[in-house]
Amino acid sequence: MAAQRLVVIGGDAAGMSAASQARRFRTPDELEIVAFERGHFASYSACGIPYWIGGQVAGRDKLIARTPEEHRARGIDLRMRTEVMEIDPDRGRVRTRDLESGTEEWTGWDRLVIATGARPVRPPIPGIGAPGVHGVQNLDDGQSLLTTLDALGPAGGRRRAVVVGAGYIGVEMAEALLHHGFEVTVLNRGEQPMATLDPDMGRLVHTAMDGLGITTVNRAEVTAVRTGDDGRVRAVATAAAEYPADVVVLGIGVAPETTLARAAGLPTGEYGGLLTDLSMRVRGRDAIWAGGDCVEVLDLVSGRDRHIPLGTHANKHGQIIGANIGGGYGTFPGVVGTAVSKVCDLEIARTGLREKDATAAGLQYVTATVESTSRAGYYPDASVMTVKILAERGTGRLLGLQIVGREGAAKRVDVAAVALTAGMTVERMTMLDLGYAPPFSPVWDPVLVAARKAVRAVTAAG
Structure with missing residues (x-):
């Protein structure tokens, strides 16, 4: 009997956990596993990026849990720098493009896992794509930001950074930039930083950040990123003021990356994430599973579906998906929305x-x-x-x-x-x-x- 084929879209936490777990249940003779990842890295900790940038983690490779070569040695055909361009659920195939050569091809599947993660929110404001403006969604982003920080020279002169957004990534990146010797301003459009807290608790965070030397400006809606004659960022503007900046970091948040899934007619929820059952199978699709930051999950307290992008959930999703595809059984009952963060102490x-x-x-x-x-x-x-x-x-x-x-x-x-x-x-x-x-x-x-x-x-x- 010919082996069935499992195709995985996305080479990070949920996708590679699913692939690895399925391989534990089924040999290559029973189940061929092909995974596509459009980036340069797989199986890494995005949560650790602020601490790598801040210097607490000694090098990018410390954040990589398993290299592509290690996955391949375990019987997973992981194809890097290969982007899935289209999902054809009716014919059971995906169209991919090799980002180095431009070659496109179709790959058939018997089982499909969608683990496309989340995309950073980048509001359509003038100048947001200028050199010196950085997101921190993946390791490539982190390396790009470090290159910019190094190019701005060592601490000693006056160097100014603006962080747009005061959620988890925003406050963590504010700390990282402090460690690099920058004067840091955080622009927050909300009433207080950390909108995941109630405003009275967020006020405590604001006071503490001020004490750490971080300037936090609330109710500050960014209207433009100003550039100099060289085209690089020089300031960030709001309706009320302009804040000088040698570097800008975006910490506005993320949204589920479900462009492919929606184009294929797969169901999404209120927050744009894929909807699954308890086994992480996409609702209404027997052969398609989804997990990680691209899905919505049940909030056990409110009883509603929510989008909660955390690596802890993604790894659990992958374990459950892999077990169910491999012939075992598992369910993901939901979450209560637990999260922790820090800025300095x-x-x-x-x-x-x-x-x-x-x-x-x-x-x-x-x-x-x-x-x-x-x-x-x-x-x-x-x-x-x-x-x-x-x-x-x-x-x-x-x-x-x-x-x-x-x-x-x-x-x-x-x-x-x-x-x-x-x-x-x-x-x-x-x-x-x-x-x-x-x-x-x-x-x-x-x-x-x-x-x-x-x-x-x-x-x-x-």
Whole structure:
């Protein structure tokens, strides 16, 4: 019996996890695996790019989990610099173009995995394509930015950087540019930085960034990128002011890259991501799966589909897809929206719903905010953190939690992530048996202190 063929579009986390997992289940005689990647790199950590640029990670290769040669040695025909131009689901084939030679060809498939990731948001403003304006979506982007930073010369003279956007990538890149000796301005069109937090928690991030020497300008809608006589960026303009810049980094966010999928008539959701069932199979298509940043996933708290582009999800999607294609079984039940970040020594974390998410979902809720410390107050180097919790009015069900603090703050969010997944109430949370010793926590962990206050808020609200 001839081997079936699995074609994978995309050579990063979801795509190559799916290919590798399928290979564990099926030999090359049983399943031929062909993967197409349009870039120069495969299986790398995009999340690590700001830390490579900032110097905390010693070199680009540290971010590469597995090289193309290693994938090929494991029986996966990974074709680099090859872009898929068209998906023909009715005839079971894809049209590809070799980006070096320009050669095009059709490749048939019995099973297809779409792992095309996400594309950076680049608003159509004048000058955004000028030299010196950089995104940081992939390793090629990171290398291009480092080349620009090196060309601007060593620290010592006045060098100015503008970061457009104050989400995870924006604040992480602000830190990276500080490490390179730049004066950094962050332009944020929102009310406060970190729109993944409620504004009152984002305000804490703003204050801390100011203290780190980062200038953050809120409600700043970029209208143009100004260039000099040499065509390179020289400033970023908003409706209210102009900010000088030797380099500009875009951290505006990403959108699902589903251009091919939509052209092939595959279903997409409210955020433009592909829609799948629990097995990560594209809805209505028996032989097509999708995973990673190009899909929407179920939010277990709100019950709605959301687009949450994170490498943790992408790797899980790939494992499940590969198992299902290879003859095993797996499902992806959904997410609660957990994410952590940092800028210098400031740690930022969230899980579950923000206030506006709860309102959009039609939920009535109460909130509670507390200040506590990372260690027992008498233990050296205890740092202050702020914890905010959302609970459903009436039932007391945990809806979300946010943390802003220093060392020891961010990973506490994992307790709430587990509680959300389990559908716990804040009252039940107060009795969680968490580890305690003065170097690690106060007697009452900050998350439990917030839960206790939330219980009182639920009771008071009736």
